Amino acid sequence: MKLSLLASYSSLATIASANPAGCDFSLVGFGKDNPIGPTTGGKGGPTVTVDTVDALKSAVADDTPRIVYAKGTFNLTGRLSIGSNKSLIGAGKGANILQSGITVKDKTNVIIRNLAIRKILDNDGITIQNTTRVWVDHNEFSSDLSNGPDFYDGQCDIVRASDWITVSWNYFHDHWKSSLVGNSDALRDVDTGHLHITYHHNYWRNEGTRGPAGRFGHQHIFNNLYEDFLYQAIHSRSDNQVLVEGNVFRGKTREALSTYGLVIPEDSPNTSPDGDFEIDGFANLGAKNDWGSARINITQVGNFTRVPYKYKLTPLKKVEDVVKAGAGLNRIW
Ligand SMILES: *[C@@H]1O[C@H](CO)[C@@H](O)[C@H](O)[C@H]1NC(C)=O
Numbered sequence: 001m002k003l004s005l006l007a008s009y010s011s012l013a014t015i016a017s018a019n020p021a022g023c024d025f026s027l028v029g030f031g032k033d034n035p036i037g038p039t040t041g042g043k044g045g046p047t048v049t050v051d052t053v054d055a056l057k058s059a060v061a062d063d064t065p066r067i068v069y070a071k072g073t074f075n076l077t078g079r080l081s082i083g084s085n086k087s088l089i090g091a092g093k094g095a096n097i098l099q100s101g102i103t104v105k106d107k108t109n110v111i112i113r114n115l116a117i118r119k120i121l122d123n124d125g126i127t128i129q130n131t132t133r134v135w136v137d138h139n140e141f142s143s144d145l146s147n148g149p150d151f152y153d154g155q156c157d158i159v160r161a162s163d164w165i166t167v168s169w170n171y172f173h174d175h176w177k178s179s180l181v182g183n184s185d186a187l188r189d190v191d192t193g194h195l196h197i198t199y200h201h202n203y204w205r206n207e208g209t210r211g212p213a214g215r216f217g218h219q220h221i222f223n224n225l226y227e228d229f230l231y232q233a234i235h236s237r238s239d240n241q242v243l244v245e246g247n248v249f250r251g252k253t254r255e256a257l258s259t260y261g262l263v264i265p266e267d268s269p270n271t272s273p274d275g276d277f278e279i280d281g282f283a284n285l286g287a288k289n290d291w292g293s294a295r296i297n298i299t300q301v302g303n304f305t306r307v308p309y310k311y312k313l314t315p316l317k318k319v320e321d322v323v324k325a326g327a328g329l330n331r332i333w
């Protein structure tokens with residue numbers, strides 16, 4: 001009797017610490033509710049566990065539904081290409097992806113969870129290109145700021161008409177360029193009408209720019225925590241639209257939200273003198289945000305004021321605690 005009581009107390013404690021009160025860790029947003037169907041990843045396929053680079057590469061390569069648990073550290077020597085209908089999930093406390101990052105290109109229906117993606121040298125941590133239905137959830141992305149803004153590339157970049165994506169509960173920290181949506185102002189014809197992305201309950205800490213920076217698309221950005229975001233946290237340009245609500249900004253965060261096309265803070269190391277010269281984007285404010293001491297600079301208010309899905313906002317006062325407790329690795333069990 002006593003033993004079983006103890007057992008149930010400890011399992012309650014585990015659940016409480018892994019899943020803070022009020023958190024719903026299920027898929028929410030454009031990755032779920034969209035015209036082409038929810039992201040299901042490898043659902044319906046077999047589950048396999050891999051612990052070598054070669055086994056990981058081949059387990060995710062084809063388009064057959066498969067749930068792949070990655071166990072341990074994967075020091076990649078080239079991009080890891082993920083095929084359609086895959087769930088790639090770090091086992092246990094999370095798997096480490098080092099050296100080379102992940103590419104999802106010309107695919108559909110991919111889930112990526114519980115991976116620690118650190119100091120990727122060959123391009124972005126994750127590049128999602130010409131791909132629909134993706135859920136990037138409960139990962140940790142980090143490198144350092146000491147090598148300058150262009151030593152590493154993006155943490156999670158979403159480009160070339162990709163669509164219907166949710167980026168949730170990730171911990172992005174110690175990095176210059178976080179999440180770029182639409183990678184050139186010359187790609188208007190390719191990108192316009194796409195790039196619908198939901199960013200929610202992510203924790204950004206000690207980052208330079210792009211949390212996210214969007215072009216030509218629509219991003220719903222809610223209940224994220226930004227701490228010491230050094231330049232623009234949310235940046236909307238080239239006719240992009242953002243709906244920004246229930247976010248919290250803390251610490252040295254300078255500019256929480258900007259729609260200005262030409263954004264070169266005088267002391268920003270992140271742009272060439274002739275770079276980023278493009279037209280403004282749009283910003284729409286939904287539920288109240290806590291801007292902290294950060295500025296906002298909205299030059300154009302747009303018409304992306306509602307989303308075609310149900311979602312539950314975390315009360316603003318709870319966002320900081322809930323995001324810190326819920327984002328990142330080792331939370332989803
Ligand atoms: C990963 O591999 C590279 C060589 O490709 C090596 O320089 C580096 O030390 C390795 N990192 C770890 C953590 O094993």
Ligand SMILES: *[C@@H]1O[C@H](CO)[C@@H](O)[C@H](O)[C@H]1NC(C)=O
Nearest residue numbers: 063064065084085107108109
């Ligand atoms: C897997 O993905 C492809 C697209 O690459 C799709 O056409 C196919 O129907 C999917 N297969 C299953 C079994 O869901």
Ligand SMILES: *[C@@H]1O[C@H](CO)[C@@H](O)[C@H](O)[C@H]1NC(C)=O
Nearest residue numbers: 105106107108129130131160
């Ligand atoms: C995008 O991916 C689809 C396959 O899903 C492919 O047919 C198409 O050619 C790709 N488009 C571009 C511009 O690469």
Ligand SMILES: *[C@@H]1O[C@H](CO)[C@@H](O)[C@H](O)[C@H]1NC(C)=O
Nearest residue numbers: 260262263264265295296297
């Ligand atoms: C908005 O940002 C632009 C570019 O940095 C700047 O020229 C403009 O003065 C800013 N407006 C406000 C109201 O801060």
Ligand SMILES: *[C@@H]1O[C@H](CO)[C@@H](O)[C@H](O)[C@H]1NC(C)=O
Nearest residue numbers: 239240241282301302303304
């Ligand atoms: C929303 O605003 C954009 C930019 O002004 C415009 O192109 C688009 O047609 C508008 N959409 C609707 C549904 O009014």
